[in-house]
Amino acid sequence: MKPVSLLLAVALGTATVVSAGPAVIECWFVEDAGGGRLSKKPSALLLRQSSESPPPRPDLDPERYLKVHDPAGTLLAAFRRYPRDAPAPRCEMSHYVPLPASAIWVSGLTPEQSCPRALDGRWLMVSMSSPVLSLSSLLRPQSEPQPEPALITVATAVLTVLTHTPTPRIRIGQDALLDLSFAYTPPTPKAATSLAPGPPPFGLEWRRQHLGKGHLMLAATPGLSGPMPAAREGAVAFAGWDDDEPLGPWTGNGTFWLPAVQPFQEGTYLATVHLPYLQGQTTLELAVQKPPxxxxxxxxxxxxxxxxxxxxxxxxxxxxxxxxxxxxxxxxxxxxxxxxxxxxxxxxxxxxxxxxxxxxxxxxxxxxxxxxxxxxxxxxxxxxxxxxxxxxxxxxxxxxxxAGLSGPSLEDGVGLFLSAFLLLGLINMLGWAAAYLATSEDSVEKVRHSTFLYFSLLILSPLPNSSPEGGCWLGGQNPDLEFTQTCIKSCHLKHAT
CATH class of the missing domain: 2.60.40.10 (Immunoglobulins)
Incomplete structure (x- = not known):
């Protein structure tokens, strides 16, 4: 990144940051008190401030009141996204000693036998967790508190590892995508481990711990060659630096992807970024769910x-x-x-x-x-x-x-209507069959059947009284069979026309 564009980005970032996110993070400084006990002392991180001097904190030891210098802007960016209604993050601070990683697959990062002199001095590790983020940051404080109106210690963020999905909830059978980003700023120009300009090689490690058992899920060393452990359960990581500035700071991505998650894959996932003699780690609690x-x-x-x-x-x-x-x-x-x-x-x-x-x-x-x-x-x-x-x-x-308190419903009315409609269709079919059989002279049996069918039709749907237009009236008298057949036939012919 060019110097002019870098200054412009910093200016724009500052303009948006000064009014967003918490300015001070309250922490507990944890250290060994001997006899297996830990002591906790109050401390605070000043992430940003206005043009005025930092507020005085007489309740804090100046060595535990830290003004954070964040060249990569990772911490400021994380808390710029922090919701105003979210609870304050839990924060712990402790001493840190630079050491080479113990894993064999990452030994290529530390070919030297001892830690370089450039990493001498006091180091602190800060761990924060909340429902919206989880991070750890290695801070290198200056030797003496600054004589400002409020005594405060300036500390530089060297390695920061964070995730914005600290408690992912994944449905059974769906893919899990666990985001991870990190940033590195060399503490001094002499601290560069590679003679070539640009970001150094690093190691990325994802592990799962569940029910007392731990498994290495994935390991990667971009920039290095050598045998690597095989990934488990189809896991994939997008491991690499986002930029290639010659002197830093640099930001990277280690997002983890796990396909078709099953219940046995839930648990605590630990993401670790290895640099020579420095390690940053954060945790995620993956829960598998399925609504009933x-x-x-x-x-x-x-x-x-x-x-x-x-x-x-x-x-x-x-x-x-x-x-x-x-x-x-x-x-x-x-x-x-x-x-x-x-x-x-x-x-x-x-x-x-x-x-x-x-x-x-x-x-x-x-x-x-x-x-x-x-x-x-x-x-x-x-x-x-x-x-x-x-x-x-x-x-x-x-x-x-x-029972006994409900009347006919709308569904009952619809059912009665459909029943009447079907009954009317059946009557029409009987009438058509009777008309067809009555006009056929093939056999007496057909005439008898037509007479029976038509009498059934008369019972269900009486014909009009006798009239000059040819209607038949059979009620009120006992006509003989010949008169009845003649009347029925004439009525059929009349209705058929």
Whole structure:
């Protein structure tokens, strides 16, 4: 990056940062007190300040009141995105000693037998965690506090590793993408480990710890050659520097991708960035989840007579994960005692059923007490709470109908209309069949059948009285068979035309 553009970027960054994010982070300085005990002392990090001098902190030792110089801008950028309503991050500070990494695959970063003199001096490690970020930063303080109006120690951020997804929640079968970024500023020009200009080689390590077991998931050393451990479970990392400035600072990316996550892959993931004699590490808590499906039977209506108990209600909570944290509540809406109340009756839960994808199911049962007429139209609801669901949970409900208190519904009217429509169609088909058989002279049997069919039609749909236009009237008298057949035939011919 050119000097002019660098100054412009810094100026623009400062203009946006001075009014965003927390200015001071309160920490605890943790150190060994002997006898296996730890002591905690208050400390603070001043990330940014206005044109005025830093505020005095007489309650702090000047060596624990640190004004952070962040050449890469990583810390400032992280807290510029920090939500105003988010809780303050938990912060701990401790002493740090530069040492080579113990892993064999990263030994190429430290060919020297001892730590270079450029890394001599006091080092501090700061670790922060909150629901929106998790980071660690190696700080190198100046030897003496600065004689400003408020005594304060200036410290430079050398290596910062952070993630903005500290507690990812992944559904079973979906891919997990765990973001990781880091920044490095050489503490002195002599601290460069490579004679070539540009960012140094580094090592990236992702490990998982769960139920007391740890596994190396992935290791990478961009810029170095040599045998590497094989990645596990299809894991992939996007490891590399984002820029190639000759003198730094440099920013990098180590985002981790894990395909088709299953329940056994949840746990604590540790991301470590190795530089010669320096290591920065942050943690992520990966949780695998699957929200439950909730169904309530019998549905949609349950029927009971006054004084009788309704049928047993069964609430099926299916295919959810994890099994911990599930709560089932029974509610009664619209009962005689108000808008809402906890449902009474005997209740119990079944044992868990396990599925091939790692999810589980169970059923909740409720035997309601005998109903009253005042409960007509009330609704029984099964409400389920689970870590994978919103705060209100998920519910299913059925309506209680008390026998003898419900009239015909809209559905009943629609059913009667359809029945009448089908009956009318059947009558028309009988009429067409009778007309066809009556006009055929093939056999007497067909005439008899047509007479029977047509009399059936007359019974269902009487013909008009006899008139000059040719109508027949058969009621009120006992005509002989010949008169009846003649009348029917003439009526058929009249209606057919």
């Amino acid at each position: 499906k909730v169904t309530l039977t019998p549905a949609p209506l349950i029927w009971a007579a006054p004084g009788e108990a309704p049928p047993e209600l069964l609430c099926l909570v299916s295919h959810f994960y994890p099994s911990e944290g599930l709560e089932v509540e029974w509610e009664l809406w619209g009962g005689p005692e108000g808008r809402f109340q906890k449902a009474e009756g005997q209740r119990w839960l079944s044992a868990l059923s396990h599925h091939s994808d790692g999810s589980v199911s169970l059923s909740a049962h409720l035997q309601p007490p005998p109903v009253t007429t005042g409960q007509h139209g009330a609704r029984y609801a099964c409400r389920v709470h689970h870590p994978s669901l919103p705060a209100l949970g998920r519910s299913a409900e059925v309506t209680l109908q008390v």
